[in-house]
Amino acid sequence: MKLWLSIAAFSGFLAVAFGAFGAHGLANRASPEELNAFEIGARYHMYHALALLAVAWLATQGDSALVNMAGWAFVAGILLFSGSLYVLGITGSRALVLVTPMGGVAFMIGWLCVLARALKLPA
Template sequence: MMYRTILAIAAINGLLAAILGAYGAHGLKPELSEKLWSAYSTANQYHFYHTLALLALAAFASVRHWPKLVWVAWGWQLGIVLFSGSIYALALGAPSWVGPITPLGGLTLMSAWALLFQQAFANKDI
């Protein structure tokens, strides 16, 4: 059943990434400076990349029961919120104190990838 939770997280993220990408391209791009548009676009790319990773993780979790996979999923989710979310917010005019959240999000994404790597060697059933 863990794969259903991860699949639901991936689906919500895919929907949000598509909405935010369309909104950015059609509503924000003309209003943002080149620097802010580039940042917003980067946030959207990482949002999509990790949505696809969540989707792949859900598929893997449907055939293998590794309890720590859910931690990878939640790590990616938190990383999306902190990394992409803070960049989206900054591009939309959030106060500068939001900026230091971005690297914490990046570290969270990296930590989840490292946990997945560790789990690949901890589980002998692949």
């Protein structure tokens, strides 16, 4: 639980920091498309920082490979999905554009793992 709570807290911190940077640091330097991509990255980063809180809670309900798989899938999604959109927003480079959907798939895998673990909880 400590691992996932720590990762969730740090990830939430980074999501706020990146969001603020996008709103204030990129407003006059990035194109509207680049700024929009950056903002989507920050939004999904925060959603999944919160999802990591659910992973931390699930970890208190008994050790499960599904819980760890969900957590690492969310981390991978943040790095790949949000990270690639951050790069696009900051640099304008589309070099990582093919990585973005892989991050989205990682997010979906994480949510399916949470669902599978939740279904194992007592009613």
